[in-house]
Amino acid sequence: MMLADLGADVIKIENARGDDFRHYPPAEPDLGGEGAPFLWTNRNKRSLVLNLKSEAGLSLAKSLAEQADIVVENFSTGVMERLGLGYDVLSQANPGLIYCSVSAYGRTGAFADRLGFDPVIQAESGFISMNGYADRDGVRAQSIVMDTSTGMMACNAVLAAVIARNRNGKGQRVDLSLYDTAISMIGFATLQYLMSGVVPQRNGNTSNDTSPTGVFHAKDTPFYISCSSTAIFQRLFRAIGRPDVAEDPELQDRGGRLRRREELFEILDAAFAQNVWAHWGPILREAGVAAGEVRTLPAALESDVTRESGLVTRIPHPTAGEIPNVALPFHFSATPVADPVAAPAIGQHSAEILEEVLGIGTEEITALKEAGAFGSFPLALSKATTAARAAG
Numbered sequence: 001m002m003l004a005d006l007g008a009d010v011i012k013i014e015n016a017r018g019d020d021f022r023h024y025p026p027a028e029p030d031l032g033g034e035g036a037p038f039l040w041t042n043r044n045k046r047s048l049v050l051n052l053k054s055e056a057g058l059s060l061a062k063s064l065a066e067q068a069d070i071v072v073e074n075f076s077t078g079v080m081e082r083l084g085l086g087y088d089v090l091s092q093a094n095p096g097l098i099y100c101s102v103s104a105y106g107r108t109g110a111f112a113d114r115l116g117f118d119p120v121i122q123a124e125s126g127f128i129s130m131n132g133y134a135d136r137d138g139v140r141a142q143s144i145v146m147d148t149s150t151g152m153m154a155c156n157a158v159l160a161a162v163i164a165r166n167r168n169g170k171g172q173r174v175d176l177s178l179y180d181t182a183i184s185m186i187g188f189a190t191l192q193y194l195m196s197g198v199v200p201q202r203n204g205n206t207s208n209d210t211s212p213t214g215v216f217h218a219k220d221t222p223f224y225i226s227c228s229s230t231a232i233f234q235r236l237f238r239a240i241g242r243p244d245v246a247e248d249p250e251l252q253d254r255g256g257r258l259r260r261r262e263e264l265f266e267i268l269d270a271a272f273a274q275n276v277w278a279h280w281g282p283i284l285r286e287a288g289v290a291a292g293e294v295r296t297l298p299a300a301l302e303s304d305v306t307r308e309s310g311l312v313t314r315i316p317h318p319t320a321g322e323i324p325n326v327a328l329p330f331h332f333s334a335t336p337v338a339d340p341v342a343a344p345a346i347g348q349h350s351a352e353i354l355e356e357v358l359g360i361g362t363e364e365i366t367a368l369k370e371a372g373a374f375g376s377f378p379l380a381l382s383k384a385t386t387a388a389r390a391a392g
Contacts, residue, residue, distance in 0.1 A: 042343035
């Protein structure tokens with residue numbers, strides 16, 4: 001989707017049933033029973049239905065790959081090779097091909113055969129062990145952080161391979177795994193442990209590294225403060241009328257603030273409970289303290305910040321009429337992202353792609369259909385083909 005937003009023509013290959021993600025709940029009646037999760041990640045793509053279990057469908061897939069700049073696949077390890085669509089085969093016909101494989105544990109090595117999904121990867125990477133409270137099990141992030149970040153990593157890697165190909169004319173294979181990405185997503189805690197042997201502890205909403213950082217409560221709502229430096233610490237306590245704390249010699253380094261975390265929280269809790277967020281928000285902003293409401297998802301999507309960024313819009317949809325859309329955070333001065341087009345219906349562009357990319361006409365499409373190239377999918381001719389046939 002990121003590549004499509006940036007202007008690539010992305011063709012999504014699906015079987016007649018469609019990508020499993022189409023059926024993630026809740027089902028939307030206006031989308032023919034499909035769910036919103038599919039819309040979230042398939043904007044600006046075209047859908048082509050192929051039956052890769054048929055020789056005719058495989059032949060079409062190979063023909064498309066021979067003309068493609070990039071192939072991205074996330075089958076289980078070995079499937080593409082068994083289909084004759086592995087990198088070694090496709091790159092012989094298309095030396096400039098960039099072939100991106102996304103898997104759970106990588107395409108080589110002792111774990112290449114393992115199936116893995118986002119929450120399992122969160123668990124095995126140590127990510128869960130760092131989240132939650134010390135007196136109970138670690139907690140997974142409800143957001144699919146490993147899936148999403150692996151997609152971002154894949155986009156970066158593919159674009160780097162495109163730059164390399166522009167320089168040397170050669171394509172290459174790009175291999176990414178959810179597990180490798182998860183280790184990166186843990187952040188600097190990995191190096192902290194490798195350097196010091198200190199195991200990160202679960203501290204709930206507070207921080208292992210900074211204090212006072214965490215959730216506080218105004219009279220009407222919770223909010224979060226990140227006090228990541230001595231300067232911010234000083235500005236925070238001056239803002240609540242406690243310059244004595246701001247200037248306490250023992251609190252001028254983070255070690256002292258971490259040791260006296262409970263005391264600092266008690267002072268702040270008592271102060272913030274005296275007034276509402278509408279009072280404290282402007283004061284903290286003016287003081288240069290990083291602080292924000294602990295919002296629900298609806299409140300975040302409806303907030304002034306989200307509205308000003310233009311992230312939530314509405315776009316046309318062929319069956320629902322119009323659907324919500326959440327844009328990626330790209331802002332370019334000279335090359336704006338593509339105008340958003342809703343995720344495609346199953347096989348919506350099949351005939352169109354075969355005509356445009358492979359030059360296949362009406363009679364050949366009919367023959368391919370009879371040969372099982374599209375499985376049980378009732379492939380319809382595109383408007384262009386229908387018009388051409390009528391004119392003939």
